[in-house]
Amino acid sequence: MISLEHVSKTYEAGIPALDDISLHIEPGEFVFITGASGSGKSTLIKLMLNELKASKGTITVGGQNLNKMRHRQVPMFRRRIGTIFQNFRLLPDRNVYENVAFAMRVTESRKRDIQRRVPMVLTLVGLASKYKSLPRQLSGGEQQRVAIARAIVNSPKLILADEPTGNLDNKNAWEVMQLLEKINQDGTTVVVVTHNIEIVKAMKKRVITIKRGCLVSDVEGGTSPKHV
Incomplete structure (x- = not known):
């Protein structure tokens, strides 16, 4: 479903956001991406949505190589992805x-x-x-x-959620996560960026942790490392 091979992103001012990220997310997975503010989590989501272009490396989403995608193809690509944001929009x-x-x-x-x-x-x-x-x-x-x-x-077939519980109290946050889990159980791949460690630990899903632009851990179900 999603594949990143040695992906780096540097902004125009020369500020590195992501450094040599490689990861693979299979169809039907539920994955959390965690890390401190400024670690590169949201940049990673924007790369998957083709809102940003990688400085180096290859990104494939749903079988499509985003590096080779033409500008006119981007709107149709995004329509096939469900996106959820912190501020609802x-x-x-x-x-x-x-x-x-x-x-x-x-x-x-x-x-x-x-x-x-x-x-x-x-x-x-x-x-x-x-x-x-x-x-x-x-x-x-x-x-x-x-x-x-x-x-x-x-x-x-894919939902990308960037801090979907960031503006919610604990009760509503749990309701939203339970809803996303139900959607995932119906076969949709779900990727959630969050800093809510309490929810991450309780749900026991795969957790990818980003620190200062680097992938520092990839843990399946809160137990065993994967892909790192």
């Missing part, structure tokens, strides 16, 4: 239903497919009764569940 002037439906309209889905699929995913995330609510009328946890519904409505 909902459309403030559209209700819950329209926020989720928007992701399908971008892919030019048929109206009847939108009418069928959107209520289905809102039920999955527990917001079927709030489909008419605007984002400002929802709690932080509810807004993040809308963001998750939007991320999965097109049935992506």
Whole structure:
């Protein structure tokens, strides 16, 4: 699903963000990427989304070599990935239903497919009764569940989540992680960037740790090292 071979990223000012990262994530895995602020976690996610280009090395996502991807191919590539962010990124002037439906309209889905699929995913995330609510009328946890519904409505094979619980209290954070685990159990590959070590330890998934731009550990299920 995801392969990085000797990937480095240096920003224009000469500041190194990632140094010689190699890792492989198989289809259907649930993986945490952890590390202190500024360690390079978010840079890694942006490389996987092709928001940034690697300075060195090769990145392959879903069988596509991002190094060779043309600029015009990037939007279509990103539409096949579900993305979740810390600050939700909902459309403030559209209700819950329209926020989720928007992701399908971008892919030019048929109206009847939108009418069928959107209520289905809102039920999955527990917001079927709030489909008419605007984002400002929802709690932080509810807004993040809308963001998750939007991320999965097109049935992506991969979800990339960058600090999805960063703005949530413990209760809502756990609810979001349990929802992502359920989505993973249905076969979707899930990659979560987080600094919430409590959740990481409790969920016992594969954990990749980045420190000062270097991959320092890769542990499966909180026990045995992998790929390092």
